Amino acid sequence: MSDASSLTTVGLPGLLLWAAALLALAVGAVVLDGVLAARSEGAPLRPSLTRVVDETARLLRQRRRAPLSADTLVWRVGSSGLVVAALLMVAVVPFGDHVVSDLDVGIVWFNTMDVLVWALVWLLGWGANSAHSLVGGYRFLALALAYELPLMFALVAPGVGAASLRLGDVAAAQSGLWFVVWMPVAFAVYCLGVVAFSVWGPFAVPAGHDLAGGVFAELSGVDRLLAQAGRYALLAAGALFAVPLFLGGGAGPVLPGWLWVPVKAGVLLALFVLARRALPSVRPERLMEVGWVVLLPAVLVQDLVVAVVVAVRG
Amino acid sequence: MSGVLVDIGFWVLGVLAVASAVVVFVVDSMARATYALALSFVAVGLALLLLQQNYVGVVTVLMMVMEMAVMAVYMVMYMGMNPALMPMSMVHDKRAALAVSVAAFVVLGAGALLVPWPVRRGVPSPDVTAALGESLMGKQMLVMVVVSPVMVATIVGGIVLASGRTRYDRFGDDLDVRTPRDPERGGVGR
Structure with a gap:
């Protein structure tokens, strides 16, 4: 174990500030995605700038409807849980010297929250009592089985590099060299995992157009608002978490540490949003072999390299 | 954490764990039964945090949620002709099952209450997770x-x-x- 980190814990009241940062990043992602969509269609850009407000107002006014015999309890747990999982992820992310909860197993905490998404998305698919939604839920689990183990072993690398699972220690251990520089494979697999658990870009097939929206097919009103917000929030949370994990935490010139964290996360998040239009969809049954035959060995070799470097350096 | 908070946490999580475990057999939906069981395990995992076993507690939640997500798929898949997609009873051979489960609960509960627990000597080690691993595996x-x-x-x-x-x-x-x-x-x- 390395030295105890010197972070100030702000506790639950501070969670509001963390939630605000998460919301700002998520809104930024929605706007950027809208602008890119408008540009590729040659449509005017202005409506996409206010899309968040317009869509929120529309969905809040829309009456909730549910298919016959929908399992409403399970369905609403699924639609409202994604935002909660994203918020719990960022609660352990230090902004400069401050953190909501300085959990000593922060990396495992993040992993647990992203596994919670397995349950939430499948429940979202099940609860609607609609074949399209259910198929979407199963597609997500098929993708999840493929991306989760490589993601887990990608999370191991920074933990081994810093000899700690505490996010503050991991960020502090990068004062010399950012982990992204000498753990590129782990970082790439981590990014792939984040995009996948956010049902985004190439991994958006559980909510695909070919399934009439898949897990989102029957959602309406505030349920749809929460589920969509959860998807963007998860993407933003993954980008925020990458900062202490791989991108040196709050380290950077001129700006204060607490500001560098959202700035770095914003850049990574923009890349995630751009990836949506740059990469083709992945067929769920095809990802399994890629995940376990290519990514898993690659990231295990990465872990081995990190472990050897740490052991040699002493 | 102060003693009172730990006590409250223990009772809330304990009741939640047992109650959601009972719910598993009351509901008529595979999804609800599976995730009621998951909730029960999550409560147990969170209760481990009260022992300062942060790693063990968080990993328990991780493994159990993952396991239940996969188990839901298998349960639906193996249920034949897929009544699992429809409302169905979660119990078989009710009387015998009830007798066995009540007996098991009473025996285990009585064991936990009646066993002469040792009195603490000395202070816990600073890293209880490492100490637990050492004594289990050493x-x-x-x-x-x-x-x-x-x-x-x-x-x-x-x-x-x-x-x-x-x-x-x-x-x-x-x-x-x-x-x-x-x-x-x-x-x-x-």
Whole structure:
């Protein structure tokens, strides 16, 4: 174990500030995605700038409807849980010297929250009592089985590099060299995992157009608002978490540490949003072999390299 | 954490764990039963945090949620003709099952209450997770090291014996087919 980190814990009241940062990043992602969509269609850009407000107002006014015999309890747990999982992820992310909860197993905490998404998305698919939604839920689990183990072993690398699972220690251990520089494979697999658990870009097939929206097919009103917000929030949370994990935490010139964290996360998040239009969809049954035959060995070799470097350096 | 908060946390999580475990057998939906069980395990995992076993507690939640997500798929898949997609009873042989489960609960609960628990001597070690690992595994490390490859070999052997298709089905009698004949194409062009 390395030295105890010197972070100030702000506790639950501070969670509001963390939630605000998460919301700002998520809104930024929605706007950027809208602008890119408008540009590729040659449509005017202005409506996409206010899309968040317009869509929120529309969905809040829309009456909730549910298919016959929908399992409403399970369905609403699924639609409202994604935002909660994203918020719990960022609660352990230090902004400069401050953190909501300085959990000593922060990396495992993040992993647990992203596994919670397995349950939430499948429940979202099940609860609607609609074949399209259910198929979407199963597609997500098929993708999840493929991306989760490589993601887990990608999370191991920074933990081994810093000899700690505490996010503050991991960020502090990068004062010399950012982990992204000498753990590129782990970082790439981590990014792939984040995009996948956010049902985004190439991994958006559980909510695909070919399934009439898949897990989102029957959602309406505030349920749809929460589920969509959860998807963007998860993407933003993954980008925020990458900062202490791989991108040196709050380290950077001129700006204060607490500001560098959202700035770095914003850049990574923009890349995630751009990836949506740059990469083709992945067929769920095809990802399994890629995940376990290519990514898993690659990231295990990465872990081995990190472990050897740490052991040699002493 | 102060003693009162720990007490409140223990009782809330304990009641939640038992109540959601009972719910597993009351509900009529596979999804609800599976995730009621998941909730019960999550409560147990969070209760471990009260012992300062942060790693063990958080990992328990992780493993159990993952396990239940996969189990829901298997339960629906193996239920034959898929009544699992419809409302169905979660109990079989009600009387015997109830008697056995009540007896097991009473025996285990009585054991936990009646056993003469040792009084604490000294202070807990600063890293209780490492201490727990040491006392569980320390002397048995050799056994664990031997058992794990045996377990992996058993799993691989079981899959090989159970699999209907062998490498000769995939690559031909002389194993000279370049692209294997699989019902699903893989993602790496094999």
